[in-house]
Amino acid sequence: MKIIKKGIKVNYIKKLLLVLLVLTVLSFALYQRAANQGNASAQYNLGMMYEKGQGVIQNYVKAAKFYQKAADQGDAAAQNKLGFLYYSGQGVKQNYIKSAKLYQKASNQGNAVAQYNLGIMYEKGQGVTQNYVKAAKFYQKAADQGDAAAQANLGFMYEKGQGVIQNYVKAAKFYQKAANQGDTSAQNKLGFMYVKGQGVKQSNVKAKELFRKACDGGSEWGCKAYAILNKINTI
Structure with a gap:
């Protein structure tokens, strides 16, 4: 009986994986159609699928291409994602200046991850002139939205007195x-x-x-x- 039950469980998992694969392929087809019609959300989702290799062969160049299409339409999430690709040099030539500009665009729309990323760039002086005050400002924006990494970095700045007046209680x-x-x-x-x-x-x-x-x-x-x-x- 134990062998039979195990066999049933394995078959169930295989069927579940097959269903997930079919759904992923269908999602890709639907996103592709919508993206071709200029839908920014679909373009962003296609970028995600190419970046992660979900339902397609992983391809950072194509991911960047679709993120760019969505970013050009003002999609904040796509601007942040494309900013990261420029930061890391995946699918595009590494360019901190372009990365910072894209993070800024997404940050202006309230994207917490972009605000955190821009804080990093101001803290390190990557693509922008190093400025601890601005770094703390962007960490604060992201921290206010609950971004844990931004909260940790802002705590460090208060502990060390970088860009803010040193304050152990706030840290x-x-x-x-x-x-x-x-x-x-x-x-x-x-x-x-x-x-x-x-x-x-x-x-x-x-x-x-x-x-x-x-x-x-x-x-x-x-x-x-x-x-x-x-x-x-x-x-």
């Missing part, structure tokens, strides 16, 4: 927001703030809990810090 606040979303970098940084008592009341217990979460999330630093605090507590 801890933004680290906490990102940590609550599972951002391991924020969990580690907030953990160290609890160890040092910066912006929060000193607590090795809370620090250890944050390091444990970071460790569980795959952070090597989190695992090391957790192990060190465990040793200290057992001495």
Whole structure:
């Protein structure tokens, strides 16, 4: 009976995968038709399929082509995606200036990911003149929309006083927001703030809990810090 049940389960999975494949192929055909008619959303979705290799052979050049079509129509998500391809040099020649311009267009429409990406470029001085104030500004915009990576980066800027007045309390606040979303970098940084008592009341217990979460999330630093605090507590 166990063999029969296992066989039924395998057949079910095979059928499910076949159905998903058929649906993906049909989706591609529908998107292709709509894209040819100038539908920006369809052009964006085709770009996604080519970028991820979903239902088609992965092709960054074609992904960039369809993202460009949608971006030209003002699609913010496509502008952000195309900006990333220019940033990484996938399907197009790497060009930080074009990347920053596309991120700016998407950011102007409130795209949180583009705001975060533009913050990165201002922080590093890639495609734009390095400007910590502007970096913090764009991180803030994305953080206000709940972007965990932006919250973590903004926390770091408040901790170090880059682009903003140094403020450990605000740093801890933004680290906490990102940590609550599972951002391991924020969990580690907030953990160290609890160890040092910066912006929060000193607590090795809370620090250890944050390091444990970071460790569980795959952070090597989190695992090391957790192990060190465990040793200290057992001495």
